[in-house]
Structures are given as structure tokens and as C-alpha cells.
Amino acid sequence: MNFTGKAVWEGEVEGKALVSEDPISFLGGVDPETGEIVExxxxxxxxxxxxxxxxxxxxKGSTVGSYVIYQxxxxxxxxxxxxxxxxxxVVAIGAIIAEIPLVHKLNKNPIKNVENGNKISIQGKNVRVEK
Structure with missing residues (x-):
């Protein structure tokens, strides 16, 4: 399955999906020492x-979340x-200062079409999902 969106910070990455229907607050919601969701x-x-x-x-949440992403x-x-x-x-600035590829406004809803553990390949604004 292929998606196309807009790249906020471009990159080439492969990894396994971790999908949430819930918004994420990086300040207080993610432990910057371990990377664990703690909300x-x-x-x-x-x-x-x-x-x-x-x-x-x-x-969601405070603008300090951008710096948590960097941390x-x-x-x-x-x-x-x-x-x-x-x-x-908050997420866009965090991705930019941390140089983490970020894609949004995809032509298909990734939350409805991707499952945890699916292999994801990102090249710029293009996203490929392997189930």
C-alpha cells in the first residue's frame, strides 16, 4: 500500500509502525529518558x-513538547x-529541530490503514506500507 503526503522534514527511513488513534503530548506524555509513552x-x-x-x-499540549522530541x-x-x-x-518544530522525518496530510488515513508492526518505508513525501 502506498501513500503520498506532505513532508515537514524529509528523510529516508524504514521501521515498524506504532499507531495511535489518540493525540500525543510529548511534554508529560512521553518519558524523554526512555521513549516510553507514560500518559x-x-x-x-x-x-x-x-x-x-x-x-x-x-x-497536543505545551510548546515545550518540541524540545522533548529533540531530547x-x-x-x-x-x-x-x-x-x-x-x-x-509543536510536532512540526520538534521534528525539524530533531531532524526526524515527518509526513502529514496523506492521501489516505494512515491510522485506519496501518497496523502496529507493519513495515513502513518513507522516502520524502512517499510512504510505503508492507503488511
């Missing part, structure tokens, strides 16, 4: 974003890439 009740609570292609609708990179626990339905400024 109580979140669909991905207890899962690690490390080296995964993190697919979620959009970010994930510094600590070696960042996602390999992120895919959003619509990337809002």
Missing part, C-alpha cells in the same frame, strides 16, 4: 517510540519517523 490511559501507555514509525493524528534524539530513544494526519506546530 495514563493513553492507547500506547507503556509502549516505546524508540526506532518506530510513530503514527498519530496530531500532537528523545539526544537520549537515543526517538522515533525513526512520524506520520500525522495534520502536523501542528
Amino acid at each position: 495514563p490511559g493513553h492507547q500506547l501507555e507503556g509502549k516505546s517510540v524508540k526506532s518506530r514509525v510513530l503514527i498519530f493524528p496530531h500532537g 528523545l534524539v539526544l537520549n537515543g530513544v526517538a522515533p525513526a519517523a512520524m506520520i500525522n494526519q495534520v502536523a501542528e506546530p
Whole structure:
């Protein structure tokens, strides 16, 4: 399955999908030391974003979340890439300063069409999913 979207930060990456229907707050929702989702009740609570292609609708919360994304990179626990339905400024800025590929506004809804563990390949604005 192939998708096309808009690249906020381009890159070439492969990794396994980690999919959430819930928005993610990086400040307080993701442990910057471990990469684990720690927000109580979140669909991905207890899962690690490390080296995964993190697919979620959009970010939420404080602008400091951008720096948490950067800190994930510094600590070696960042996602390999992120895919959003619509990337809002916190996630977009975080991806840019951390140099994590980020694609959004895809021609198909990735949350409805991708399952956890699917192999994802990203090249710029193009996303390929292997089930």
C-alpha cells in the first residue's frame, strides 16, 4: 500500500509502525529518558517510540513538547519517523529541530490503514506500507 503526503522534514527511513488513534503530548506524555509513552490511559501507555514509525493524528499540549522530541534524539530513544494526519506546530518544530522525518496530510488515513508492526518505508513525501 502506498501513500503520498506532505513532508515537514524529509528523510529516508524504514521501521515498524506504532499507531495511535489518540493525540500525543510529548511534554508529560512521553518519558524523554526512555521513549516510553507514560500518559495514563493513553492507547500506547507503556509502549516505546524508540526506532518506530510513530503514527498519530496530531500532537497536543505545551510548546515545550518540541524540545522533548529533540531530547528523545539526544537520549537515543526517538522515533525513526512520524506520520500525522495534520502536523501542528509543536510536532512540526520538534521534528525539524530533531531532524526526524515527518509526513502529514496523506492521501489516505494512515491510522485506519496501518497496523502496529507493519513495515513502513518513507522516502520524502512517499510512504510505503508492507503488511
